[in-house]
Amino acid sequence: MERAQKREVVTALHDVFAQSGVIVIAHYAGLSVAAMTRLRSEMRSAGGQVKVAKNRLVKLALEGTDAQGIADLMRGPTCIAYSEDPMAAPKIAVKFAKGNEKFVILGGAMGTTVLDAQGVSALASLPSLDELRSKLIGLIEAPASKIARTLNEPGAQLARVVAAFGRKEAA
Known part of the structure; x- marks a missing residue:
C-alpha cells in the first residue's frame, strides 16, 4: 500500500x-x-x-x-x-x-x-431501542384502555339489564 x-x-x-x-x-x-x-x-x-x-x-x-x-x-x-x-x-x-x-x-x-x-x-x-419503545408504548397505553373499559362498563350493564327485562316480558 x-x-x-x-x-x-x-x-x-x-x-x-x-x-x-x-x-x-x-x-x-x-x-x-x-x-x-x-x-x-x-x-x-x-x-x-x-x-x-x-x-x-x-x-x-x-x-x-x-x-x-x-x-x-x-x-x-x-x-x-x-x-x-x-x-x-x-x-x-x-x-x-x-x-x-x-x-x-x-x-x-x-x-x-x-x-x-x-x-x-x-x-x-x-433489548433494542425498538423493543424498549414498544414496551413503553404498551405501558402508556394500558391505563388508557383500562379507563375506557371502566367508563363503558356502566352502559354495558344497563344494556344487559334492559335485555333481561325484554326477555322476561317476552316469556
Whole structure:
C-alpha cells in the first residue's frame, strides 16, 4: 500500500470511529470466506459494518477519537464491527461468535467507555431501542384502555339489564 492509500484508509477509519455508536473488536483467524461474508451481510442488514484493516493503521485512526482506549486490543488478525445503533453490532457479533468458535470477541467501545468481552455480551443482551419503545408504548397505553373499559362498563350493564327485562316480558 502506498502512503497516500494508507492516509485515505486512516482518514476513513477515523471518521468511522468518530461517528459510530459502538465498536466491537474480534479475532477472526481461521474463519472461512463464506463465514466472513455471512457475518458482513448479517451486520449490514442490522445497520452495521465489518472491516478488516492493518492494526497499525487502525491504531493511528483511533488517535483523537473517544474510542482510543481500545487500541490495546489491536493485536493479531482482528476485525472491527461497528454501528451507529449501540445494540446492533454487539448483538450480531455475539450471535455470530456463538455459532463460530474461531470468531472470538476481544472487547469494544461505546463512546468513551471501553468494554471487555463480557461488557460486549452484556450490551448484546439488552433489548433494542425498538423493543424498549414498544414496551413503553404498551405501558402508556394500558391505563388508557383500562379507563375506557371502566367508563363503558356502566352502559354495558344497563344494556344487559334492559335485555333481561325484554326477555322476561317476552316469556
